[in-house]
Each structure stands twice: as structure tokens, then as C-alpha cells.
Amino acid sequence: MTIVVGYVPTPEGEAAFDQAIKEARKAQSKLVVINSSRGDALVDKRYAGEAEIEGIDQRLGKEGIEHIILQPVRGHDAANEVLEAAEAHQADLIVIGLRRRSPVGKLIMGSTSQRILLEADCPVLAVKAG
């Protein structure tokens, strides 16, 4: 069994990650952590740095969870990357973090979580921060 979690270094992302660890422990499953960037800006706050990735790696190692950490930079948006990873690893569950978005913001920028919720082939667990 495999769980895919979309990770961003924000409160929502951390909440999703915490929840994913719980789920993985419960189901004794493999965890695929995915953190992506389109890579078209010089600086992307949602792309985790080396230290953050190392922290995740250590924490998962301590918990004894089998895991893969992916950081694709291919110009795809985050929803695509998560859905692709879920398909490639035949995920049984996707865990994502939700944040509050205004209708206008969603209209202009679209919503990553909405796309994952609608397009995923497996159950999706959406978590809110704090």
C-alpha cells in the first residue's frame, strides 16, 4: 500500500505531512512525499530547501516508515505532479493540505487542491492547518 502526500513548507503542508505520517503508520504503508516547483521563478518559497528535506527524511527514518522524497522541477504545476506521482506509485491515498482561498483568487489562479480532489483516481484526504 502506498500513500502520496503533497508537501509544501507552510502550516497547511506541515499539517498534511503530519496526517500522512499517522495514516502511513496505521496502514503500515509506503509514503511518497512530493514537493515540486514549476522552476520558472528564481526563488520559490513553496520549494523546500535542503535542510527541510533532510528534516523530513530524518523524521520519517525515525518513525520507521518506508519513504520516497520527490522534488520534480519540470514546469508542471503542483496538481499535475501529485496526480502523476499517485498514478506512478499506484497510490491508495493522497494526502493534501487545504488553505483558505477567496473565490476571486481561485478564479484567477485556479486551485491546486480542487484539481487533485476532482481528478484523483484514489481517495483524497484533505487536511486543514492547526
Next chain:
Amino acid sequence: MDVFSSLMDGFATALTPMNFLYAVIGVVLGTAVGVLPGLGPAMTVALLLPVTYALEPTSAFIMFAGIYYGGMYGGSTTSILLNTPGESSSVVTAIEGNKMAKAGRAAQALATAAIGSFVAGTIGTTLLAVCAPIVVDFAVSLGAPSYFAIMVLALLAVTAVLGSSRLRGFASLGLGLAIGLVGLDVVTGQARLTFGVPLLADGLDIVVVAVAIFAVGEALWVAAHLRRNPLQVIPVGRPWMGKQDWKRSWKPWLRGTAFGFPFGALPAGGAEIPTFLSYVTEKRLSKHPEEFGKGAIEGVAGPEAANNAAAAGTLTPMLALGLPTNATAAVMLAAFTQYGIQPGPQLFESEGPLVWALIASLFIGNLLLLIINLPLAPMWAKLLQIPRPYLYAGILFFATLGAYSVNLQAFDLVLLLALGALGFMMRRFGLPVLPLILGVILGPRLEKQLRQTLQLSAGDPAGLWSEPIAVTVYIIVALILLWPLLFKLIRRSRPAVAVQPSVADQPSVADQPGQRPDSSAPGTHHTTDDGDAGHRSTVPHDTVPHDSIQHDKEKP
């Protein structure tokens, strides 16, 4: 006290609400493009040139000067926080600045850069106000032969002394001169390089050329290398300095200024050589040499002061002689022509109020830059989060709009694309852009002086060296061209001797353009490994902005 009263008049003009507003717009825009790697003040001025046609020339130039100075300030922010220089003149700042930031001293690095830039900019501008009229007095006595010789020197020096390879530099210069030739011959009215296209008879508009090479070329280049792993910005609070930092910074500021201004003013100046010289000097003079390479504040203070002083220095020949020595000055010179103002020694006579308002606005701009940079540096770093497709789409939009608005003919858009493709290929094959732009802008003026000289001497080439100054300049030109050869010979006969004494001790102007960064600078601190000039930047090459030149070690 003539200078002083003119300058006060200049302040009166520059401080009118409208002009002050343009100064603010200029410094804000300048800082923004300075922060963003790949965008530079030269591109920005070129893009804004058509937009400013409706303005008073004075307002437009106040804004351009703000952009120019702002670019120098902004470059340091990215160097320090990201290890990616926003401008080529900030490459050296990244060496120590980024180390300081990594050691948790980003606030001090930003502060010393900003305050050093302010000190150097103010001293440099004062020197400009004092020196420029003196240079003008000297320049009005120059005849066409001397002018021709000085322009040849400027073109050769920029091409041969800076840049990664002489061959590429000269190739670029050749392209520029060829582009400058297109159109009707001024004397005989013959069509040259027009290929029978009547639209080319007026020549290529300099705005179209500059916008195409800087903006379209850069946009295509970025589009070809769009994706890369995002970098991490080092978080920083409000910049500040402790007492110890002040004590260690003020001398490097002054020394950096002393390097920067003369090198900026020389035809082969530019801000890159003095920043590097300043760095090497500070490293040698420092009481804390062990800190160099680990984040020494002197290594930030000196080069940052040097690049701002060089910016002021560059304006001296530009205003006094009509001789640009870097890309931004070249585009500003083109702007003078677009406004129907004849650049050259007459400029102070004919456009005195404009020139003095411009110089006064530099003082104001400096102060504004200190105010907006010191507390807001972390905010400027946020600009780096803009996705580049949005940024470059905007730039292409402005480029197209600007190119079209010059003559309102669709043919210019074809030229824009063709020259943009040329700009892309130049970046692809490592050709420096500066010689091309200087060639396009100085080429026609060079030709005019040559034709005038030959007309005066009735076609006798001896007329070219009929003035003593022309002869002196040709000797300098010969020295520059022969320098690498001479240097090799000296090195062979005296293998392990420090060939170059400290540059500051050299009074003769003749030697200074020959001071190649790869020969003199490493020689001053370690003579054995002359091949390490290329390592002086810790930054990958593709992150260095392409609208100015890098000068790495020329591999023999």
C-alpha cells in the same frame, strides 16, 4: 563658484515636484531591475526611451539617471542574499557578501553595501560636478583627428580589455559597426547596406536595435533556459551595522571610491575592474585577512563603493565628451540624440540647465536610494519570486510597443525580431553585447569625425595624426593591442616576479587601460597562479546578466 551656482540651479530644477517624482520612479525602477538578474539599467532605459518621448528631456534624463544609480544599488541585494549577482558589477560583492549572509550577518552586509554605495555615489557625483567642466574646457580644444582617435581608443579598449575573449569582442564590435553603417551615407547620400529596401535608407533606429539586443535577446535566452531549481533566499531583518562594522567599513568605502571613479571615467572603465581591484586591495590591507573567504565586511564595503563611484565616473566622459563607456551610458547617449540634443563638449554650453539638473538629481537619487534600500532590502528580494514567464511577457510587450512607437511602421517589428534573434545567438555563443551597442552608437559618429578629418586634410591620411593628442592616443591604442604579447614576453624573461605594482600608484593614464583584470589583479597578491581570475566569481556563468560583460581569464 560657477560650478556651485550652476549646481544650485540644477537642484532647483531637479526638486520641482514633477522632476522629483520622476527621480523617485527612476530609483525604484532601477533598484527593481538591479535586483533581478538578467535585467539591467541599459535594457530598462532602452525600453523606456519611446515611452518618455512625451516628457521634457530633463525629466526623462532625471529618471534615466535614477535607473542607472538604482541598478548599482539593487545588484548588491541579490548578490548578498542569493549569491546570484543582479548586475555584473556586483559579482565581486557576492564572494564575501553571500558568505556573510550565510554566517547570519546579512543585515550588516546589506547595510555596508547600501551606505558604502551612498558615500561613494555622493563623492563620485561631487567629483563628476567638479571634473566634467574641466574636461569640457580641455575637450573644446580638440579637433576632429583627436576625437576620432579617442573614439577608436574607447571602442578598442572596451572590446579588448573587457570581455572573455578578444576574438568574440571584436566580432561583436564588427557586427555593431556594420549595423551602424546601414542607411544613407551622410556625405555623398549613397545607400549603404540597404539591400534595395527603401525602409532601410534612414538607417536602423537605435531604439529598435537596443531594445532588440537587450530585451528580446534576453527574453529568448531566458525562454530557452527557463527551468531551474529554485534558489533559497537567506532570510534577513532590517539592515543595520554595529560600531565595529562602521570602523571596518569606512576605509574600504573611501578606497573603493578612489578605485571606482577614475576607472569609470576612463574609456575602458566600466565597474567590473575597479570592484575587483578594490576586493584584492581590501584583502591585502585587512587586519582580518583570515576572514576573507568566510565573509569579511571589507570585501563587501570596498567593491560596492567602487561600483557606485564608477557609475558616477562613467557619466564624466559621457556628459563632457559624448563618449559612453558602458551599455547604460551608451543608451543614454542615444537618448540625447533622440531628443535632438547634440552630445559632446558643447553639451554643457547648449544644454547647461539640463546637465546640471541631471547632476543634481544624482545627489537626490543617491539619498533616495539609501532611504529605500536600507529598510526595504528584504522586500526587494521578494521580487525574485515573480515567475519569469510573467516578467518576460511584460518586457516583450513593452519592447514591441516601444519599437513600433518609434516610427509607427510594422517593418520595425520585423527588424526587432531579427535583431532579437541576433541578440539570442550572441548570448548563445558568448559574444559580449556591449561592443555591439557601442559600435552601433559610436560608429556613425566615429565615421563623421573620420570624414571631417579627411576632408580637412584633402584626403591625406596623415591628417589623422596631425594633432599631438591624437598621436598620444594612438600610442595608447597600440599599447592596449600589444599588451598581451608584451605581458607574455615579460613573464617569460622574469618568471616569478610580481609584474604589476599597485595600480593606485600609477599616475600615467597610458598604462591603466592596459590593466587587464587577469594580469594585474592576481599578480598583486599571488603571482604564481595567473590562471585563477576566472575563479573570482563563485557564481555560475549563466546567472550573470548578459547585458554587460564579464571579464574572465582569457585562455591563451
